[in-house]
Amino acid sequence: MEDLSPFVENINRKARLSPENMALLTAAFKVVKVKRKQLLIQPGFVAKYRIYVLKGAFHSYVIDDKGNEHTIQFAVEDWWLSDYNSYIHQTPATQFVEALENSIILQVDYQAEQQLKDTNWELATLFRLMAEQTAAYLARRIVSNLTQSAEERYNEFVAKYPQVVQRLPQYALASYLNMTREFLSKIRNDKVRKK
Amino acid sequence: MEDLSPFVENINRKARLSPENMALLTAAFKVVKVKRKQLLIQPGFVAKYRIYVLKGAFHSYVIDDKGNEHTIQFAVEDWWLSDYNSYIHQTPATQFVEALENSIILQVDYQAEQQLKDTNWELATLFRLMAEQTAAYLARRIVSNLTQSAEERYNEFVAKYPQVVQRLPQYALASYLNMTREFLSKIRNDKVRKK
DNA sequence: TATTTTTCTTAAGCTAGTTCATCGCTTTGA
DNA sequence: TCAAAGCGATGAACTAGCTTAAGAAAAATA
Structure with missing residues (x-):
C-alpha cells in the first residue's frame, strides 16, 4: 500500500x-x-x-x-x-x-x-x-x-527547481527551455569556467 | 444603455x-x-x-x-x-x-x-x-x-485572427509573437514580394 | 563484463533574428 | 496649421543560438 x-x-x-x-x-x-x-x-x-x-x-x-x-x-x-x-x-x-x-x-x-x-x-x-x-x-x-534570454531562462529554472535539474536528462531540459542541447551545454560550461 | x-x-x-x-x-x-x-x-x-x-x-x-x-x-x-x-x-x-x-x-x-x-x-x-x-x-x-519559427507564428496568428491583425499596432503584434518590429516588417514584406 | 545505445561535450561554420540608424508617413496635440 | 512624436519600412552590421559532426562519458542491456 x-x-x-x-x-x-x-x-x-x-x-x-x-x-x-x-x-x-x-x-x-x-x-x-x-x-x-x-x-x-x-x-x-x-x-x-x-x-x-x-x-x-x-x-x-x-x-x-x-x-x-x-x-x-x-x-x-x-x-x-x-x-x-x-x-x-x-x-x-x-x-x-x-x-x-x-x-x-x-x-x-x-x-x-x-x-x-x-x-x-x-x-x-x-x-x-x-x-x-x-x-x-x-x-x-x-x-x-x-522576456528572457536562453541563459536567463536556464538560471531561473535552476534557481526555482535546484533539486529537479539533476534528475532531468539535459536534452529534455534544453527543449523545455526552448534551446538546443548543445547550447545548454555551452551555457553550463561557461558558468563553470567563470567560477 | x-x-x-x-x-x-x-x-x-x-x-x-x-x-x-x-x-x-x-x-x-x-x-x-x-x-x-x-x-x-x-x-x-x-x-x-x-x-x-x-x-x-x-x-x-x-x-x-x-x-x-x-x-x-x-x-x-x-x-x-x-x-x-x-x-x-x-x-x-x-x-x-x-x-x-x-x-x-x-x-x-x-x-x-x-x-x-x-x-x-x-x-x-x-x-x-x-x-x-x-x-x-x-x-x-x-x-x-x-515549436514554431517566427514566420510560422505570424502565419498562424493571421490565419486565426485575420480581422484582428489590422487593428493592432505592428510593434505590439511583433512583441506578442516574440520578435522585433523590424523582423515582422520584413516577414510581411517578403510575403508581398512573393505574390 | 563486454557491448550497445543513449547522452553529453566541444568546436567550427552558419542563419534566423536583432540592433542601430535613417527616412518617409500619420497622428496627435498646442 | 505647424511642430513634435509615434509608427512602419529598409538596409547594413552584428550576435544569440542553431546545425553538423565527431569523440568521450555514462547508462542500459545482455
Missing part, C-alpha cells in the same frame, strides 16, 4: 475538504506503477487521466514536423500533469507523456472527475482552484518565455 | 445558466467606458477586475529590465483579459493593461466574483469552465511558442 499523505497535503494546500470529501476524492484516484520509458499519453488518443506524481519523474513532449522533440512540461514528486487540452476538451492528444524513471502515480479518469465535480460542491471548488492556479502558472511561463 | 447580448452569448457558449443566474451574473458586471491609452491595470497595483471587451481593443504587456515592451495578450470584442496572476492570487500586477482604442468593457471585481462562486453552483461551474478553458488555451500557446 502506498503512502498517500503527499497527495492529501497537496490537496489541503489548495482547499479545505471535509474528511468525507477527502475520502471520496482519494477513492477516485487509482495508484498505478509505471516503468521508465512507458507512455501514459500518446498523440491521437484522448487523454483519459489527470495524473499526480507520487514518486518518479515524467515529461510531456511533442514532436514537430521536422521530427524534433520539444518538452512541454516536467513533473516529479507532488506535481500534476496531463495533456491539458486533450484532457479538458476530451479531444485527441498532441503530446506524449512519458516516464523518465520508474514511477508511481495517482490517476483519476475524466468521467470520475466529472462526476465528482457535478455532485459535490467542495470538490467542484477544488478543481476550480486547480484550474485557476494552472492558468496562472502557465501565464507566468508565457511571460518568462517572452 | 449598452447591448449586452454578445456577453450573454459568450457565457451561454460556456455554460447553460438559468435566467435568474444569468441576471445575477450580468448584474455583477459594470459597464465602463475607457479612452484610448487609458490603463486598466498597472504593475504594483492588485488587479481588481476581470474584464470582458464589449467594444474596442486592448493589450496587456510587461516592460523588461532593458525597458523593452512585451505584449502578453490582446483582447478585442468578445475577448476576456486581466493580469491573470494578479487577479487570481490578488497579488500586485506585473502587467499593464491598456486600451488601444476607445472602448467599452464589462468588469467584475474580485470580491463580487468570489461571492458569486461561493454562493451559486451554476456560476461556480461557469467560472471553473472559464479557468479550464483559459489553461487549455495558454497550454496551446506555449506549445506553439516552443
Whole structure:
C-alpha cells in the first residue's frame, strides 16, 4: 500500500475538504506503477487521466514536423500533469507523456472527475482552484518565455527547481527551455569556467 | 444603455445558466467606458477586475529590465483579459493593461466574483469552465511558442485572427509573437514580394 | 563484463533574428 | 496649421543560438 499523505497535503494546500470529501476524492484516484520509458499519453488518443506524481519523474513532449522533440512540461514528486487540452476538451492528444524513471502515480479518469465535480460542491471548488492556479502558472511561463534570454531562462529554472535539474536528462531540459542541447551545454560550461 | 447580448452569448457558449443566474451574473458586471491609452491595470497595483471587451481593443504587456515592451495578450470584442496572476492570487500586477482604442468593457471585481462562486453552483461551474478553458488555451500557446519559427507564428496568428491583425499596432503584434518590429516588417514584406 | 545505445561535450561554420540608424508617413496635440 | 512624436519600412552590421559532426562519458542491456 502506498503512502498517500503527499497527495492529501497537496490537496489541503489548495482547499479545505471535509474528511468525507477527502475520502471520496482519494477513492477516485487509482495508484498505478509505471516503468521508465512507458507512455501514459500518446498523440491521437484522448487523454483519459489527470495524473499526480507520487514518486518518479515524467515529461510531456511533442514532436514537430521536422521530427524534433520539444518538452512541454516536467513533473516529479507532488506535481500534476496531463495533456491539458486533450484532457479538458476530451479531444485527441498532441503530446506524449512519458516516464523518465520508474514511477508511481495517482490517476483519476475524466468521467470520475466529472462526476465528482457535478455532485459535490467542495470538490467542484477544488478543481476550480486547480484550474485557476494552472492558468496562472502557465501565464507566468508565457511571460518568462517572452522576456528572457536562453541563459536567463536556464538560471531561473535552476534557481526555482535546484533539486529537479539533476534528475532531468539535459536534452529534455534544453527543449523545455526552448534551446538546443548543445547550447545548454555551452551555457553550463561557461558558468563553470567563470567560477 | 449598452447591448449586452454578445456577453450573454459568450457565457451561454460556456455554460447553460438559468435566467435568474444569468441576471445575477450580468448584474455583477459594470459597464465602463475607457479612452484610448487609458490603463486598466498597472504593475504594483492588485488587479481588481476581470474584464470582458464589449467594444474596442486592448493589450496587456510587461516592460523588461532593458525597458523593452512585451505584449502578453490582446483582447478585442468578445475577448476576456486581466493580469491573470494578479487577479487570481490578488497579488500586485506585473502587467499593464491598456486600451488601444476607445472602448467599452464589462468588469467584475474580485470580491463580487468570489461571492458569486461561493454562493451559486451554476456560476461556480461557469467560472471553473472559464479557468479550464483559459489553461487549455495558454497550454496551446506555449506549445506553439516552443515549436514554431517566427514566420510560422505570424502565419498562424493571421490565419486565426485575420480581422484582428489590422487593428493592432505592428510593434505590439511583433512583441506578442516574440520578435522585433523590424523582423515582422520584413516577414510581411517578403510575403508581398512573393505574390 | 563486454557491448550497445543513449547522452553529453566541444568546436567550427552558419542563419534566423536583432540592433542601430535613417527616412518617409500619420497622428496627435498646442 | 505647424511642430513634435509615434509608427512602419529598409538596409547594413552584428550576435544569440542553431546545425553538423565527431569523440568521450555514462547508462542500459545482455
